[in-house]
Amino acid sequence: MSDKIQFTKARLSALEPVPGKRVTVHDLAQQGLCVRVTPAGAKTFYCVRKVEGKVEWVRIGDAATVTIETARTTAAKIINQIASGTNPAEQKRIRKTEMTFSDLFAEWVKECKAKGKKSLGKDQDNYRLHLQGLARKKLSDIQRADIRKLHTALSGKSGKILANRVLALVRAMFNFGIKTLDIPSLSNPAAGLKMNREESRDRRLHPDEMPxxxxxxxxxxxxDIRDYIMLSLLTGARRSNVLAMTWAEVHLERRQWVIPGSKAKAKDNITVPLSSAAIEVLQARAxxxxxxxxVFPGSGQTGHLVEPKKGWARLLDRAGIEDLRLHDLRRTLASFQIDAGVSLAVIGKGLGHHSTQTTQVYARLAQDPVADAWQKGTDAMLVAGGIKSTAEVVPLKKGGKRSA
Known part of the structure; x- marks a missing residue:
């Protein structure tokens, strides 16, 4: 068998495999083009050239599906690329080892765990539920149009806010790949894409809803459900902090609940004043x-109560209240404090709000006015609910009965 022939369909079909040996036959019409025949009879087009002293084999495709004309055109392009200083074989090797989106997410998770990122659980949920279409794609294959299309689709199907969170996650992951992992030639397809406008939520429990x-x-x-919801309302603390409250953090004699920085969004300890009503709930639990x-033990993996969605839905159904979320209880306390004339700076200190501008103000405040603000806020809510007079606290009892 000659190792050089003029490629035709008939001649390629006539090439016979050699047992135990891979045979290479070159095309007389196109420099660098050859076909390799395996012992099993498979035939594949290659372009073979010497690049920087090394012989490189660039696979073109299966001879059963790629036409001779296409193979010759492709081989000519490869030779031109090599002449211009590009090594297609090296590019293929790089691409073969290139990260997929799922690889990048795995590295992102490791980094977030090492830094103790509190919202990692939400990132993992968003990846699992909304980013599987990108999971197997090579990073260089993910285009700006892909991310824009995803954001638009999620905005219509799952809401504008969730779509923004997913877009922010993709953007952060690619920035991580560029800045931390130093992935060569990686660009961020989510950079500069416009977020949906988010309207600030102002839902709270109104005075007429309180009874x-x-x-x-x-x-x-x-x-557990009753006390959890009550303490969420009386402290204005974040859901996750109330769920993970421990008795070691509670100081009844000082009328304080100190949320450690490891659990706080801003990484600083938060001292939450405990009003008389909050102390009564905690004393009863103790x-x-x-x-x-x-404080709220549970049988699950966390060891404590997880968000009681069914219990919350049950409560709203009994009360005939719509469009109220657990986080709105935090806003409710703050709004009653504002109605009572408490300053925003004092409220921010107790709620654990954190910013460069407001922290300077909060740092100069003593804890006493903050505790007084919590007492005023909770008193106002209980009065509006009809279960407390302005002069005394009446504890909440199961079945709606109040103690004298």
Missing amino acids: RFFEALAAEENP EATGAQGW
């Missing part, structure tokens, strides 16, 4: 369950 809310809460048969470990 129905407290009546429904008193009727809740699960004491007597019933013992003041050890979690």
Whole structure:
């Protein structure tokens, strides 16, 4: 068998495999083009050239599906690329080892865990639910149009806010790949894409809703759900902090709950004042369950109560209240404090808000006015709910009954 022939369909079909040996036959019409025949009879087009003293084999494709004309045109292009200083074989080797989007996310998770990123769970959920279409793609294959299309689709299907969070995650991941992993020639396809405009949510429990809310809460048969929701309202703390509250953080004698920086969004300790009503709830729990470990223990992996979505839905249904989220309880306390004339700076200190501008103000405040603000806010809510007079606190009892 000659190692050089004029390629035709008939001649390529006539090439016979050689047992135990791979045979290479070159085309007389196109320099560098050859076909390799395996012992099993498979035939593949290659362009073979010497690049910087090394013989490189660039695969063109299966001879059963790629035409001779296409193979010759491709071989000519490869030779031109080599002449201009590009090594297609090296590019293919680089591409073969290039990260996929799922590889990048795995590295992102490692980095976030090392830094203790609190929103990592949400990132993982968004990746699992909304980014699987990108998971297997090579990073260089992900185009700006792909991300824009994804953002638009999510905006219509899942809401503008969630779409923004997913876009922000993709943008942050690519920036991480560029700046931290130093991935060569990587660009960020999400950079500069416009976020949806987000309207600030201003939902709160209004004074006319408070009696129905407290009546429904008193009727809740699960004491953990009842106390969790009550403390969320009375402290204005974030959901995750109330769920993970421990007795070691609670100081009843000082009327304080100190959330450690490791659990706080801004990494600083947050001292939450405990009003008289909040202390009564905690004292009742301590007597019933013992003041050890979690304030709201649970049987799941975390060891404490997880967000009681069913219990919350049950409460709203009993109260006939719509469009109220657990986080709105935090806003409710702040709004009642504002209504009572408490300054924004004092409120921000107790809520653990953190910014360069406001922290300077908060740092100069003593804790006493903050505690007074919490007492005023919770008193105002309980008065509006019809379960407290302005002069005394009346504890909430199951079934809607109040103690004298």
